[in-house]
Amino acid sequence: MPIGPDAADKTWSKHTRRGEWMIWGGWFALAVVFVLSWQVMNERTIWAFVEDAPRQGADLLSRSWPPRWDYLGNLWQPLWDTLNMATLGTLLGTAMAVPLAFMAARNTSPSLLFLRPVALFIIVASRSINSLIWALLLVAIIGPGILAGIIAIALRSIGFVGKLLYESIEEIDETQVEAVRATGAGQLQLIDYAIVPQVLPAFVGMTIFRWDINIRESTILGLVGAGGIGLQLQGSLNTLAWSQVSVIFAVILLTVIVAEWVSSKVRRAII
Amino acid sequence: MLEVDSLEKRYKTGDMALRGVSFTVAKGQVVGLIGPSGAGKSSLIRCINRLVEPTGGAIRLNGLDLTKLSGGNLRQARRRIGMIFQEYALVERLTVMENVLSGRLGYVPFWRSFFRRFPQADVDKAFQLLDRVGLQDHVDKRADALSGGQRQRVGIARALEQDPELLLVDEPTASLDPKTSRQIMRLICEVCRERDLPAIINIHDVVLAQMFVDRIIGLRAGAVVFDGPPTDLTDTVLTEIYGEEDWHAMRKTREEDAADESETKAFEAERLAELV
Numbered sequence: 133m134p135i136g137p138d139a140a141d142k143t144w145s146k147h148t149r150r151g152e153w154m155i156w157g158g159w160f161a162l163a164v165v166f167v168l169s170w171q172v173m174n175e176r177t178i179w180a181f182v183e184d185a186p187r188q189g190a191d192l193l194s195r196s197w198p199p200r201w202d203y204l205g206n207l208w209q210p211l212w213d214t215l216n217m218a219t220l221g222t223l224l225g226t227a228m229a230v231p232l233a234f235m236a237a238r239n240t241s242p243s244l245l246f247l248r249p250v251a252l253f254i255i256v257a258s259r260s261i262n263s264l265i266w267a268l269l270l271v272a273i274i275g276p277g278i279l280a281g282i283i284a285i286a287l288r289s290i291g292f293v294g295k296l297l298y299e300s301i302e303e304i305d306e307t308q309v310e311a312v313r314a315t316g317a318g319q320l321q322l323i324d325y326a327i328v329p330q331v332l333p334a335f336v337g338m339t340i341f342r343w344d345i346n347i348r349e350s351t352i353l354g355l356v357g358a359g360g361i362g363l364q365l366q367g368s369l370n371t372l373a374w375s376q377v378s379v380i381f382a383v384i385l386l387t388v389i390v391a392e393w394v395s396s397k398v399r400r401a402i403i
Numbered sequence: 404m405l406e407v408d409s410l411e412k413r414y415k416t417g418d419m420a421l422r423g424v425s426f427t428v429a430k431g432q433v434v435g436l437i438g439p440s441g442a443g444k445s446s447l448i449r450c451i452n453r454l455v456e457p458t459g460g461a462i463r464l465n466g467l468d469l470t471k472l473s474g475g476n477l478r479q480a481r482r483r484i485g486m487i488f489q490e491y492a493l494v495e496r497l498t499v500m501e502n503v504l505s506g507r508l509g510y511v512p513f514w515r516s517f518f519r520r521f522p523q524a525d526v527d528k529a530f531q532l533l534d535r536v537g538l539q540d541h542v543d544k545r546a547d548a549l550s551g552g553q554r555q556r557v558g559i560a561r562a563l564e565q566d567p568e569l570l571l572v573d574e575p576t577a578s579l580d581p582k583t584s585r586q587i588m589r590l591i592c593e594v595c596r597e598r599d600l601p602a603i604i605n606i607h608d609v610v611l612a613q614m615f616v617d618r619i620i621g622l623r624a625g626a627v628v629f630d631g632p633p634t635d636l637t638d639t640v641l642t643e644i645y646g647e648e649d650w651h652a653m654r655k656t657r658e659e660d661a662a663d664e665s666e667t668k669a670f671e672a673e674r675l676a677e678l679v
Contacts, residue, residue, distance in 0.1 A: 311492035311558075314452055315565055316482030316509025321516050325505050329496040 196378040203376045207364060207383055213278050214360035215387070217353065218346040221285025226339050229255075229290045233297035239309075240301055240327065255298070259291030263349045267358040281358035285346050292342050300334040301327060336402045340395045347391040351384045404429055404465060405451070405569055405601055411459030412446050412625075420446040422625040423460065428569075431599040433592050435612035435633070438622035439645050444605040447622065448571040451603070452484045453477060464569055482509025485562030487591070489574035491554040493546040493561075500542050502557050503529045506564030525564070532560040536590060552583035556590070563594060570595060570602035577607060584608070588615045609641065 147155065234240045236251035267284035274280055304327060312326040354362020361380060368376040405428040412421040420443040428434050436444050449455035451462055453469060462469045464480070472480050485506070493502045507525045508516055515521060521529075533539050536556040541549060546557060555575060562570060572591060576584035588604075592615045595602045606612045612619060613633040621629030621636075621644040629640050642648065 305495075307488060307490060307492040308494050310454055311486065311488055311561075312494065312505055312508065314454060314481060314484070314486040314571075315506050315561070316478040316480075317505070317516075318478060318508075318513060320513045321508045324513075324517055325497070325501075325508065326494060329494050332496070 192374060195372075195374040198375065199378040199382065200373075200375040201379060203379050204383070207361060207380065210354070210359075210361040210364050211383060211387065213281075214350045214354075214362075215347065217278055217281040217285060217358075217360050218343060218350040221282045221350070222289055222339065222343040222346050224282065224286035225289025225342070226293050228286065229293035229297060232290065232294045233301060234323070236294065236298040237301035239304070239306070240323070251294075251298075255291045255294040257291070258287055258289075259295065261288070263288040263346075263353065264356060267353045268356045271357045276357035276359070278359035281350060281353045281360055284353060284358060285350055288349070289342050289346065292345075293338055296338045297331065297335055300331045304330040333402070337399055340399050344391050344395040348388055351387070405603075406463040407447075407451070407460070408463070409460040410447070410450060410457055410462060412443070412450055412455065413458045420625050421450070421457070424622070424625070424627055425460075426620060426627065426630060428601045428603065430601055431596065432618060433595050433602045433604065433616045435616035435619045436603055436605045436622060437607070437609055437612055437619060437644065440607075442622040443625040444622055445573060446625075448486075448573055448603055448605055451569070451571055452481050452486060478509055482565055483568045485565045485567035485570045487555070487558045487562050487570065487572040487575050489577045491546075491551070491558045491578075493554055493557055495547040496545060498543050498545055499533070499538060499549070499557050500529060502546050503533060503560045503564050506561040509565070529560070529564055532563050535563075535594070536560050551579050552587065555579065555583075555587050559587075559590060559594065563598075567600065570600055572602060572604040574605050574607060576611065584611060585614070592616070609636070 145152075232251045232254060235242065235247045236255060238244065238248070241248040241251070263284050266287045267280060270280040270284050274283070308330065309322065309326040312322055317325060350360055350362075352362045352365075354360045354364065355366050357363070361384065365377065365380050368374075368380060407424060407426055409423040409425050410421050411419070411423055413419050424443075424447060426434075436447065438444050446455055450457040451464075451469065453472070457470055460470070464484070467480065469477075469480055494505065497505070501519065504519075504521050504525060505516075507521055511521060511525070530539075530542075533542060536559055538553060538556050538560070541553065546554060549557065558575075570591075575587055575591060579587060588611055591602065591604065594600070604612070604616060613636060616633060619629065619631065619633050619636055620627055621640065623644050628643055629636070
């Protein structure tokens with residue numbers, strides 16, 4: 133009741149008295165949390181190292197500079213592997229995500245009681261595990277190399293594409309579906325004529341976006357042995373070859389910029 | 404011929420949408436279904452092609468009981484019942500031709516429809532119908548590029564592409580301006596007469612219904628309260644269907660609305676002219 137009780141001289145405030153106290157209480161709680169966190173951080177920090185940080189950082193930079201550009205020659209093959217890993221992984225993941233999304237969407241699921249929960253669980257499970265962890269597991273299972281990377285990327289992409297796709301299937305205009313059903317169309321024809329046209333732009337957009345993300349993720353999968361440019365990065369880090377690390381960073385940065393440019397171009401062309 | 408025999412529909416919420424509705428529609432007869440919102444008009448026509456499941460009674464189309472069908476038989480029955488919708492219900496991102504050809508989905512196998520390779524006879528028929536509804540120049544446009552009246556014409560062509568034995572029409576003019584409404588109603592009634600096709604048209608606009616249909620059925624609270632020719636639709640009957648209202652005042656308001664609309668259009672045209 134923010135309007136004051138005196139009818140002749142009406143007062144107005146955005147919040148009630150109680151609401152104002154709550155807001156001040158909220159700020160106070162935030163301050164307390166900040167102080168407590170600061171204490172925790174201090175306990176676990178060795179301040180001698182922190183004091184040293186600017187000098188160490190400068191030292192690292194000086195070792196990285198100038199980049200050893202002749203090392204570039206060793207990077208083309210791993211970079212190609214990385215791009216393939218991202219692209220094939222995205223395709224594989226998307227191919228598996230599409231049927232899952234149709235099973236998970238409330239309006240297209242063939243069985244709400246059994247298949248829908250199963251599909252939702254697979255989607256959540258895939259999303260809850262990072263590509264790097266998938267890669268760690270897969271390197272242990274099928275051995276190091278690019279195949280482990282492809283499958284890791286694919287498994288993570290299932291959840292991403294599956295979730296976004298099933299949400300956009302649930303948001304379609306049902307009257308269009310009703311109209312196609314009224315013509316006597318079968319289940320597959322219904323999907324082809326009433327549902328696919330409605331979700332296609334969103335689907336293309338999310339697949340290209342996932343490819344873009346996967347390019348970035350695949351550059352680090354090599355750290356755990358899943359092939360690609362990350363393997364080179366790990367090798368250089370282990371041998372403290374900082375001038376090579378800076379070259380690798382430059383290549384990764386350039387790749388990501390190009391991928392971003394390509395994906396925005398393609399998205400605009402298709403939608 | 405369509406026979407509806409003591410049709411009942413109870414929704415899961417317990418609402419009785421239809422309480423024993425019975426009537427028959429002869430070949431070539433165009434029936435206007437009027438009644439207040441929530442009277443069960445939409446439920447009734449959706450029960451006929453089983454987009455809504457009836458909970459009692461029978462519906463016979465040329466002798467076949469539609470309420471007993473399931474699976475493939477139901478789909479075969481549906482393909483002989485054309486339906487036209489209030490908001491057109493075209494697939495917005497498909498072309499006009501694809502929308503019209505989707506009327507053949509019940510007849511062609513999946514692979515043909517998937518690769519858009521419809522039999523030449525179906526394509527010929529589609530061209531012919533697009534010609535009939537006046538859209539021969541818009542064949543390859545996407546449905547979302549058309550105006551409201553044009554979209555409803557595509558809807559009509561899609562329904563006729565099915566070679567229907569019955570046409571169900573749900574508020575065909577509710578989203579259209581008065582002039583286009585008349586054109587669309589005229590077109591629907593003309594094609595029905597050309598083909599000797601029975602039709603049930605849900606319609607809010609009583610005046611429009613009286614202008615075009617052969618027979619009017621009035622529905623109130625899920626029951627038939629009037630069934631007769633449009634000329635018998637007196638103020639007393641309208642009051643029985645819709646409740647107390649000054650019917651002449653309402654008609655006057657309609658005329659005023661139309662006048663307002665034309666004024667608004669003139670004003671906007673003027674404003675646009677100034678901008679240019």
